[in-house]
Amino acid sequence: MQKIEKITLSTNFPIGPVNVYLLYGKKITLIDAGVKTKQAWKELNEGLHKMGLTIFEIEQIVITHHHDDHIGLLEWILEIISVPVYAHKNTQTYLQDEDYMYWSHIFFKNLLYEFGLSNKAAREWSFLKSKRELLTNLRVTKELKEGDVIPNLPEWRIIETQGHSQDHISLYCAKDRILICGDHVIDDIHVGLFLDAPFPGEKRAKPLLQYINNLKKCLSFPVEITYSGHGTDIYDLESIVNAQLRRTEKRATRLKNTLSKGEKTGLDIIKDMYPDRYENLIVTFVLEITSLLDLLIERNEVIAKKRNGIYLYRLIE
Ligand SMILES: [Zn+2]
Known part of the structure; x- marks a missing residue:
């Protein structure tokens, strides 16, 4: 049986604490790196200490996706130890490329404007959405893709699980039927989908369509235990996945009711569905509704028409 240990680190995010994992393969591997706070740093070091380890014993790192609650301490760790980092091919660009950050700003400005926000609001929100502290000391040693065996973890393969982000990967051990799934599946929580700007010249992803396919993909492997980026360990992946799919259908039905x-x-649509909640979280809701609209358009239930640069959505009779 694979030896896996979990360290839970506090965050200042609404989702609550984040889990990082240690895998004992040919090399001691850290999966994900919490948020960049002194508190999380202290908790990581204390967690390692309890296992008889220190930061210096970590021999390699795998990142499930580029969100701040999963990469936060990476910079501080890499300042102390120089170890290989493995991640999806997009991760380094998302975390490090200033041109991408600028491109992302333009992409979201257009998306928000087409969604019905004023020019000024679209510009301000897209700036906030795209701006990030660049992680200058990260070098992804090897990009991991679907089916790759993880270096020094010969029993672990990569399953690409885009949806929550466009660089999301999960780790699967067939022998022991273990899935380490980042934020792809979280017990009892609706997993949000955060559209990432496409690279110049490429079309944007449809995260909900990817997400549903990748949820089903994970059910096609035998899994006995799933270790998630947040919350408790999952012993019944199928029921958690089905609950997530049901929540999605419920939201799609609400959206259709709004369009009726x-x-x-x-x-x-957002003002109608979330009248009291949307103002401070507008981008989150735009991404949620955009991905639901992708699904309903794909199913031929909704049609989008552009008028004066802004999309109008209606039900197909
Ligand atoms: Zn997370």
Whole structure:
């Protein structure tokens, strides 16, 4: 049986604490790296200490995706130890490339404007969405893709699980039926989908369509225990996945009910569905509704038409 240990690190995010894992393969491997706070740093060091380890014993790192609650301490760790880092091929660009950050700003500005936000609001929100502290000392040693065996963990393969982000990977051990799934599946929590800007010249992803396919993909492997990026260990992956799919269908039905009152811009859909909640979280809701609309358009239940640069959505009778 694979030896795996979990360290839970506090965050200041609404989702609560984040889990990082230690895998004892041919090399001691850290999976993910919490948030960049002194508290999380202290908790990571204390967690390692309890296992009889220190930061210096970590021999390699795998990152499940580039979100701040999974890469936060990477910079501080890499300042102390120089070890290989493995991640999806997009991760380094998302974390490090200033041109991508600028491109992302333009992409979201257009997306938000087409969704019905004013020019000024689209510019301000897209700036906030794209801006990040670049992680200058990260060098992804090897990019991991679907089916790759993880270096020094010969029993572990990569399963690409895009949806929550466009660089999301999970780790699977067939022999012991273990899945380490990052934020792909979280017990009892609706997993949000965060659209990432495509690279110049490429089309944007449809994260909900990817996400549903990748949820089903994970059910096609035998899994006895799933270690998630947040919350408790999962012993019944199928019921957790089905609950997530049911929540998605419920939201899609609510969206269709909103459109049954007539044609609407994306912003009008949000105002109708979340009248008291949307203002401070507008980007989160835009991404949620965009991905639901992708699904309903794919199913031929909704049609989008552009008028004066802004999309109008209506139900197909
Ligand atoms: Zn997370």
